[in-house]
Amino acid sequence: MQAVxxxxxxxxxxxxxxxxxxxxxxxxxALAVSIFLVxxxxxxxxxxxxxxxFLTTSIWDPMANQFGAVPALLGTxxxxxxxxxxxxxxxxxxxxxxxEIVPQNWRRPLSFVVELLAAVPSVVYGLWGLFVLAPWLRTxxxxxxxxxxxxxPIFAGPSLGIGxxxxxxxxxxxxLPTITAISGEVMRGVPTELREAMFxxxxxxxEVVTKVILPSSKSGIxxxxxxxxxxxxxxxxxxxxxxxxxxxxxxSLLAPAQTMASLIVNEFPEAFDLHLSALLLLATLLFIxxxxxNLIAAWFFYRPSQDVAATAKGSVWAKLLRxxx
Amino acid sequence: xxxxxxxxxxxxxxxALCVLAASIAIVVLALILYYVFRRGIGVVGFVFLTSLPAPxxxxxxxxxxxxxxxLLMVGLGALIAVPxxxxxxxxxxxxxxxxxxAFVRFATRVLSGVPSMVIGLFVFGQLVLRTGNYSALAGxxxxxxxxAPVITLSAEEMLRLVPSSQREASMALGASKQQxxxxxxxxxxxxxxxxxxxxxxxxxAGQTAPxxxxxxxxxxxxxxxxxxxxxxxxxxYHYATSPFADWQAHAWGAALVLVTAILxxxxxxxxxxxxxxRRR
Numbered sequence: 001m002q003a004v005x006x007x008x009x010x011x012x013x014x015x016x017x018x019x020x021x022x023x024x025x026x027x028x029x030a031l032a033v034s035i036f037l038v039x040x041x042x043x044x045x046x047x048x049x050x051x052x053x054f055l056t057t058s059i060w061d062p063m064a065n066q067f068g069a070v071p072a073l074l075g076t077x078x079x080x081x082x083x084x085x086x087x088x089x090x091x092x093x094x095x096x097x098x099x100e101i102v103p104q105n106w107r108r109p110l111s112f113v114v115e116l117l118a119a120v121p122s123v124v125y126g127l128w129g130l131f132v133l134a135p136w137l138r139t140x141x142x143x144x145x146x147x148x149x150x151x152x153p154i155f156a157g158p159s160l161g162i163g164x165x166x167x168x169x170x171x172x173x174x175x176l177p178t179i180t181a182i183s184g185e186v187m188r189g190v191p192t193e194l195r196e197a198m199f200x201x202x203x204x205x206x207e208v209v210t211k212v213i214l215p216s217s218k219s220g221i222x223x224x225x226x227x228x229x230x231x232x233x234x235x236x237x238x239x240x241x242x243x244x245x246x247x248x249x250x251x252s253l254l255a256p257a258q259t260m261a262s263l264i265v266n267e268f269p270e271a272f273d274l275h276l277s278a279l280l281l282l283a284t285l286l287f288i289x290x291x292x293x294n295l296i297a298a299w300f301f302y303r304p305s306q307d308v309a310a311t312a313k314g315s316v317w318a319k320l321l322r323x324x325x
Numbered sequence: 326x327x328x329x330x331x332x333x334x335x336x337x338x339x340x341a342l343c344v345l346a347a348s349i350a351i352v353v354l355a356l357i358l359y360y361v362f363r364r365g366i367g368v369v370g371f372v373f374l375t376s377l378p379a380p381x382x383x384x385x386x387x388x389x390x391x392x393x394x395x396l397l398m399v400g401l402g403a404l405i406a407v408p409x410x411x412x413x414x415x416x417x418x419x420x421x422x423x424x425x426x427a428f429v430r431f432a433t434r435v436l437s438g439v440p441s442m443v444i445g446l447f448v449f450g451q452l453v454l455r456t457g458n459y460s461a462l463a464g465x466x467x468x469x470x471x472x473a474p475v476i477t478l479s480a481e482e483m484l485r486l487v488p489s490s491q492r493e494a495s496m497a498l499g500a501s502k503q504q505x506x507x508x509x510x511x512x513x514x515x516x517x518x519x520x521x522x523x524x525x526x527x528x529x530a531g532q533t534a535p536x537x538x539x540x541x542x543x544x545x546x547x548x549x550x551x552x553x554x555x556x557x558x559x560x561x562y563h564y565a566t567s568p569f570a571d572w573q574a575h576a577w578g579a580a581l582v583l584v585t586a587i588l589x590x591x592x593x594x595x596x597x598x599x600x601x602x603r604r605r
């Protein structure tokens with residue numbers, strides 16, 4: 001109402017200007033809504049045909065028009081969780097190093113390099129994973145695990161080089177710069193006075209970090225980890241290149257498997273009708289899962305709290321979005 | 326006294342672990358760049374950058390058509406996304422506290438979290454299947470959706486840096502809102518807006534899944550926007566997963582070109598942002 005009155009008051013051109021920008025803004029809303037609606041609606045035939053059995057059966061056979069997503073779901077969850085398990089200690093350790101330990105004049109260039117690596121395209125991580133990491137793993141770590149722990153089901157089978165372990169490690173490397181950059185930023189938001197006060201009381205750096213820095217930036221770090229998780233779940237190309245693309249329930253970390261995103265990449269060119277709809281159902285699930293994860297992450301960044309680092313978070317979000325991660 | 330020594334030891338151990346974590350992270354990431362450089366540098370040359378892909382087993386050949394395809398689709402994406410997103414950012418900047426703005430910001434953030442693969446599948450279903458062919462146009466549209474949230478949110482942030490005292494001064498001189506935006510706010514924030522666009526372009530240039538699903542690839546020079554079109558990320562993906570050694574070598578060469586372009590864009594953007602911050 002107020003907008004209309006203002007528009008009338010200030011003449012037509014002013015009104016046109018306002019409505020053009022309004023239209024552009026609404027366009028973005030319409031885009032987000034229509035991506036969700038279109039992908040969901042097009043996946044409806046598969047949902048009608050299979051319902052919950054899509055999520056509980058494990059046979060994926062386009063020839064027989066039978067689609068069960070359990071292998072892809074499990075592959076996605078296992079690779080993403082493993083990736084985060086590897087990346088979390090490394091990236092938080094790196095963030096603490098960059099924000100608390102490294103000398104002032106080294107901090108900016110080093111953080112800059114880490115942030116830069118968030119910009120390296122995923123296909124390049126995939127290329128490196130396929131030609132450098134996978135051969136190393138086949139003869140090195142993978143062979144070692146197969147030889148010494150092969151009696152355990154999760155390390156059973158020959159060391160192929162490609163498979164769940166390789167995909168998880170590539171994902172871990174990919175999310176590392178993102179998690180490090182955001183959690184480092186949150187830690188730097190803790191006021192220097194608090195650090196100085198702790199040091200003045202004779203605390204060691206370990207005590208400053210565990211008693212002041214981490215507690216006051218924990219929700220920001222949790223948000224960073226969730227965004228890393230969301231990225232790992234949605235990643236398509238790098239995973240497709242190193243996971244081996246076998247649509248089987250991943251029984252062993254050394255075995256090839258499939259994730260939801262890699263399944264879509266592999267099958268979309270030949271997919272029609274129900275098959276395509278099944279792939280779209282996977283995309284819908286991917287959309288919903290990443291949306292929920294990102295919403296929880298946003299809640300961690302924005303929730304009103306007594307965190308000293310709270311003020312830093314708005315700018316962290318913006319910075320992160322600029323990077324598009 | 327022993328207590329103090331124990332605390333010191335624990336502190337040292339902790340610092341050592343952090344240094345170790347940082348070293349692992351930095352070494353691994355440096356290794357990736359090192360390999361891209363080492364395996365790519367021998368491949369890249371004038372012929373490589375300017376010729377069509379050669380068939381398997383034939384020496385020579387290059388990535389000329391993929392380079393042009395990438396430039397074209399990223400350019401097309403920017404052409405679509407930049408005006409719309411900057412207009413949307415102007416709206417957010419002019420109505421910062423309204424409920425609608427909060428909703429638009431929320432939708433934009435949702436958009437930024439959508440996996441790029443889902444964006445690709447969306448355009449695939451809406452354009453590729455409807456028109457019956459993969460095309461550079463569909464690729465450009467998919468990339469514009471990838472860029473949209475990055476440009477909008479960074480542009481809003483940059484516009485907000487224009488001080489309200491200046492805006493009030495402009496309005497007090499009798500300028501309308503439109504005049505204030507076009508003559509004061511947008512020119513004042515131009516540097517920052519360009520930085521945001523550069524980062525969005527760098528992001529889009531590296532996208533594989535959205536382009537693969539919409540433009541597929543091609544072995545020929547680009548002739549029209551309605552045809553399947555080659556691009557650097559898709560070429561890297563196809564060559565890397567092919568069984569042929571010369572194609573795999575070309576994948577490293579293409580990766581070197583792509584990574585160099587993206588890193589140069591990012592470094593330039595960050596440096597110019599740093600410079601303008603210092604000036605302020």
